[in-house]
Amino acid sequence: MKRILILFAHPKFEQSRANRMLVNKIQGDSTLTFHDLYERYPHFHIDVNFEKELLLEHDVVIWHHPLYWYSCPPLMKQWIDMVLEYGWAYGPGGDALQSKKCLQVITTGGTKKVYCSEGKNVYSVNQFLRPFEQTARLCGMQYLPPYAVMGTHSLSEIELESHADQYLQIIDCLKNGQPVANLSECVFQDDIPQFNSNTLS
């Protein structure tokens, strides 16, 4: 069984309806490691060694956060800056994360219609997430097609619940080493460029 680490970053989790639903669902699974970054590091002082050890103990890393201003909340970026060290995560001898899988799970207020060339945000979610995709790639990780819960403001409780179920299904797939692309009902933002390896396994 693959070990899964969820790095969760939300500065105001207590007031996020969508994320509360998603997190409630997965927190029932004790085989997962749910790591709440804003709760652990309220002063942004990240314990780098602890984070590294955590990464080494897991096979799959999930970056779970809301999309703010087309990017992640600042503590998530701080985590990337501090933990993914040169010579450890990338660069010469930086192979600690080699061939781990990386999945980004995001929530957006805007709907899928807003995130396209005709919409007011012009670009797709994938295009906004390119920096993260390349970050994972530079660290030798397999970046999976991101899973996005979009238009959260207008989603009903039932719709949210079904998203949460899908999240659980994805995690199950990852746990058992099955390809997530097989989950036909999930809304993956799949336009990841194919390079040396098959990113969808």
Next chain:
Amino acid sequence: MTGSILFEAIVFLAGAVICVPLAKRFGLSSVLGYLIAGIVIGPFLLGFVGEEGENIMHFAEFGVVMMLFLIGLEIEPKNFWQMRKTIVGMGGAQVGGTMLVSFLLFQLFDFDWTVSLTFSMAVALSSTAITLQSLKENGQFNTTYGASSFSILLFQDIIVILMLGMLPLLADTDSNTVTDDHGTASSLLDNLPMGFQTLAIVASVIIVVLAGRYLFVPMLRGVANTRVRELLTASALLIVLGIAFLMEMVGLSPALGAFLGGVVLANSEFKHELESTLEPFKDLLLGLFFMAVGASINFIVISENPVMVTSLVIGVIALKAIVLYAVAVIFKLKMDQRLLLTVGLAQIGEFAFVLLSFAFQIKILDKVQLDLMSVVTAITMTLTPVLAIVNERFILPHFGTKAIDDRPMDEIGEANKVILVGFGHFGSTVGRFLRAYGVEPTILDFDSNRVDLLRKMGFKVYYGDATRLDLLKSAGIENADILISAVDSPEITFNLVKGVKKYYPNVKLMVRAKNRYDAYELLDLGVENIYRESLDTSVKMASDVLAQMGFRRYTISRQAEIFKTQDEESMRRLAALPNDGESYIFKAREEMAQQEKLLEEDLKRGQITNDNHWDSEQMRMIIE
């Protein structure tokens, strides 16, 4: 006119009180003021002071001893060891050069060779008292010039012992009666064989070093624990007097011994306390000494041989200056430093009086020669401050490099930029963090047990009461950028702040306050950076309580910052309100009123719910 001790004291004190401020007013050094005062009250002008002038001089020489003790305190043993080459090199060159040239000159004037040698010894010596006093007064101690002067003077202090030892040998060739007079020499070891004398000297040096380590420091700690302030003064005097007595007993220079004692104690936590305790004694005694020198100028001798005296004075100063200039060139001093050194050490020093009168006692010199040379010595000493003024005003400006070379040649310890007062629970945390950052503050604390403990842990902590301005001064407040007050007692804090604000307004104050009421007073005193010990910790505690109750830590931490900022603002606002000036009897009531105002302000602001950042509910409402 003379006789009673009281009258003499009044004469000397009045002379100082009148002449020194006058000299200062005309921009002259205090040394010159004292010397002039001495001349005025001396036997040839007002005649208030007569023959006893010499006794007073002998007594006042103790000021020089104290000064060297204090200088020793400034020099840590390892720095002293680094200076050894300069001391021997520059000092040796100066003494050797001056003696050689002046000996040849005196020979030219047909003096007996023993007299010539004695005179040349006297001429080679410079005045520690005058030079170091003006170095201190002008803040030139840490310049190349200062360090060079000090090195040369120290070498002279050492060499004068050899000179005094050699004089009887000169006398042997001259007269047979000397052996009878020999017993009158001051040292009690004179009758012992040479080898034993040397042994006694070495032993006494070792005694001073060991006593400094294992006797003085424990004694001072014991005294400090009694918290009786004057006992500390008494023990400081006891230490210096004890060393001086020991040195005189074995025939060493008391000044040199005191210097050694100072160096040994330089590393102790009592350094600053000793400095500020002895400073006033030293200053008074030195003033007395300078006045005695002025009073000793024998105008009868001058009027009898005006040409002789004038040419000797000019000749001696010129000769010393030339040799000093040559030494400065050899040791590659910069031009301005070179000139300062040349003028600064061109006088004959107070040791010459000792040397000459000893030579007279053992009949190397006759009365005329003694009087002549003593007068020359006193005049050159008097002229030094005058020459310094001439140099400073008319010569140095032409060399354009007046800027003080503040890189000390031999690392005489410089003051730290941050002074930390109070090293208790609060201050030690401040100090430890600064130290972890590579910032070593000068630490002052008045609990000697704590000081002792911390020193064992490798901290550099000094013992003393920081509300005393002289102590702050010796801790280097004049060069400090920041003074941190981490004192527990509000009264001491206020006194400290008032003193620093008044006398050192350029030093940035960062002050610990016990609570908001102390903070009000500090704001009133004009302190900008106030740190209430009760604020951060209590807010942190409340934050942790909220976190235990399940609130999100990041939100709490943001609110805590907002809360602290608002509390700070309301503190400044409430402090600005007029105080009804009622006495402290009503303090409790007043505090309740303050508390009420604070709570009111909190109410007006409302509960912390207006935090709309990242609020999806609001967005939902807008969308719907």
